[in-house]
Amino acid sequence: MKKTIVALIIANAFTTTAAFAAGDAGTWYSGAKFGWSHYFDTNTGAKARENNSGTNHFDIDRDNVGGGIYTGYQINPWLAVEGGYDYLGNMQINGHQGGSGARLKSQGIQMSLKASYAVTPKFDLYGRAGAMGYRAESDVSGHNRFETGVRPLAAVGTEYAFNKNWAGRVEYQWVSNVGNANQIGVSSDVSSVTAGLTYRFGQHDDAPVVATPAAVVAPAPAPQHFNLKSDVMFGYDSATLTSEGHAAIRQLYNTPGLQPANEKSTVVVGYSDRLGAPEYNQQLSLRRAQAVADELVSLGIPAQSISAEGRGASESVTGSTCDDQSGNALIGCLSPDRRVVVEISDK
Template sequence: MKIAPLAAAVILGLTGTAALAQAVNTDWYIAPTVSYSINDDSRVKNHGWGTGLVLGKVLDDRWNVEAGGQYMQFDGKNDEQGSLSVDALYFFNRNPDFAPYATFGLGFVREGYSDTNHNDNLLAKAGLGFTRQLSENVDFRADARYQTHANKAGPKRLGDWVMSVGVNYHFGGKTQAPAPYVAAPALVPVPEIVVAAPPPPPPPAPAPRFEKSTLSATELFAFDSAELRMPQPKLDEIANALGSSSEINDVVITGYTDRIGSAKYNQKLSERRALSVKNYLTSKGIDANRLKAQGKGEANPVVVCTDKKRPALIKCLEPNRRVEVENITIERRVQ
């Protein structure tokens, strides 16, 4: 049975994607599946069908653990199999459109179901797969796994390729977005008699003041990346201002993300992005002791969006993905 082309295609498909962030539900999920098998050469038929049910838990941004059962018919009632197993899934990324993973697990398998014609053995399996987000709580899943176990009747060991598709239904939802700010009604002005006053003296020239610079994360970074795009003229301008004013200290660089993704992942991403901006400024000769980098994840959103479709939601939330640089003294000239 030639399976090398199939395995190579799966591996190329899994490694050919960029690492993007997915909205990860860090909770429990259930996954019904249907399977097609390419059977061991020792079996009567060269293919079979099956069904399965999995209970899973998202542990963090990289790992899932699953426990479940599977029933396979390789040759009708003449060759059937039931198994229970525990599997670990390692995700290379959490891209909502294509999140590849590697999986491996151990379990118990029974070949045949009659009282006199069955054998029980330990089962080992490993494979590759991917998920694709269909909605906030539902993912499509597909994988190919090679499973093998000892055999007490006939050949000493059986090995089958099992391709499965199904859906993951997550039992929890994401944290609700903060309620939009509603401004208090404006006061109605009361007419009053105004006595003409002598013209005021001309205002003094504006003194230097502290100012906050807000930089769009879309201009600074690729989606889900903390690596700066090049060139960065706005960061160069900030570096020049700091370089010409050595008395400016305690400059705070704060990274923010949108609400797509887990809070833990977004916090880390915002910290990495703030640190990238700090490293860029230090590479331009700014003393690192004058700079402080911090991340605030999903906090302090600029906009609130309710779009259902993911591309529109990502576009709408773009202002929330930003880096703010505060406490820069800039002199504004009167035009």
């Protein structure tokens, strides 16, 4: 009587950038950013002109360093709410005809919604929109004045996940009309380009784990079931095993009950989800199955007793359950279909 052991190693790892680059839904993240700020559409009021012989002609140094800190909560794989503190740098205004000019320095507390779009499993494009409560401070001929208010802000950027906890981002941000020229002498729009580093808290463990074998049915042991998840075993669009993939296969090979496979027939079958060209998915699933088979041979299973097959998107696990999904949500929903199955049976 032929006995079959189906080996699957289940790892609940996110494969969409929104789920991976942006962090797991229901978790917090924090980070810091640093870069350049640029003041533009500058207005000067009477308080600045009165020390410049009444003229509105100034030499303006618009660029300075800026930065800030931020924290956010990932509501779902593509939407987060984010807040933080921004230092927007300062702008030096030099007067003509011996006028002393003015200086404007600004900073603020911001709150925004952040929407992400997955380009690859580790790379997002995102946009933010919200408001900043600012404090603008001017120095006109030794007279220091400040003014506060709330202004709209918008930002666009890109985010790349180095691993499950750390991600980097590059962002352009615009804040409208900071300061009040009538009150403190100067007002200006402020844009900034910054690079940031984000740490994400409470991320799910995406390391492959061997499940507990199922119960034994006398007189023959019942089949054992494990899950090998392609998204963790391999990099994006790759058939090269990751370090986690090597460790998972070694753990699978050393699991009690699998060692007799040295005297059995072993078939490794790769599967993909339904996204993309069928021919490409079939070839990728075959190359991934062959990589797992080669690793098992290197561990001790006889090469003449093992073979590899690629079946692409056939034998879907999710079936029609993802039909109402799209974009990042669809990619995440189809994650169970991306797998490698090892079948071991008596010769």
